[in-house]
Amino acid sequence: MASWDVYALRYAVHERRAFENFIRPPDPHDAPMPMDYFVWVARRGERVIVIDTGFTPEGGARRGRTLIRPVDAALRQLGVEPGAVEDVVITHLHYDHAGNLDLFPKARFHLQEAEMGFATGRHMCQACIRYPFDVEDVVRMVRAVYAERVVFHDGDALIEQGLSLHKVGGHSAGLQMVRVETGRGPLVLASDAAHFLANIERSNPFPIYIDLGDLTQGWHAARRLAGDEARIIPGHDPLVREIHPAVEGSGGETVALHLPPLR
Structure with missing residues (x-):
């Protein structure tokens, strides 16, 4: 089985309290629980696949997020030139996962068809549902569709040996996770199927979702695909x-997920 190196690149942070990260409030003695923002890179030799594209500096500023470094700078620090990337997986179209599409002029974007329909359909008439989307990001993806640069998937899909997509929905209608074979076994990049490991461990979801049942079933899918909960990588957990x-050389902002964890 082909083995990939996988990296998590933090590009932003948001200071939050724990009660903001769960449906059911946690311990009444509430504590800080900040949220990190990542993009991910899978690399095998010269082959590079980027997973998610983060938010734009403008998009993050509008929502009060703290940008640590632009996404393109984070990628270049790892030796990845955005303009040369040929395949980008978009786990879902929320603003913090699907901005910066213009950084990847040569890329094909891999997206669940259900997510495109969701982001452009009737549910976007409701402010409470469309809040996590940035209309300009969605419009850019529509333009990519018309430019024949979007590869639509309907459920699970093998992108390349050792790297596959798995639709789970829940948080967003077409959310997909990414399973990657590495030297320490299969990793599951859960994206927002689990913002924090604690969402899974406590069976207590993050409070943005379109289908709570699908969201919780996504945890079971992540466990099954990873084979070990230690190989589930949550989407926003410090x-x-x-x-x-x-x-x-990254100052701790980029970490190697394919190497054995420190603890």
Whole structure:
């Protein structure tokens, strides 16, 4: 089986309290629980696949998020030139996962068909549902469709040996996770199927979702695909950077997920 190197690149942060990250409020003695923002890179030799594209500086500023470094700078620090990337997986079209599409002029965007329909359909008439989307990001994806640069998937799909997509929905109608074979076994990049490991461990979801049943079933899918909960990578958890080894020269902002965790 082909083995990939996989990296999590933090590009932004948002200071939050724990009660904001769960449907059911946690311990009444509430504590800080910040949210990290990542893009991911899978690399095998010269082959590079980028997973999600983060938010634009403008999009993050409108929502009060703190940008640590632009996404293109984070990628270049890892030796990835955005303009040369040929395949980008978009786990879903929320603003913090599908901005910066213009950084990838040569890329094919891999997207669940259900997500495109959701982001452009009747549910977007409701402000409470469309809140996590940025209309300009969605419009850019529509333009990519018309330019024949979007590869639509309907359920699970093998992108390349050792790297596959798995539709789970829940948080967004067409949310997909990415399973990647690595030297330490299969990793599941859960994206927002689990913002934090604690969402899974406590069976207590993050409070943005379109289908709560699908969201909770996504946790079971992640466990099955990873084979070990230690190989599930949540979408926004600062623990990701604490338990995985940092890439030299990144100041701890990029970590290697394919290497054995530090604890």
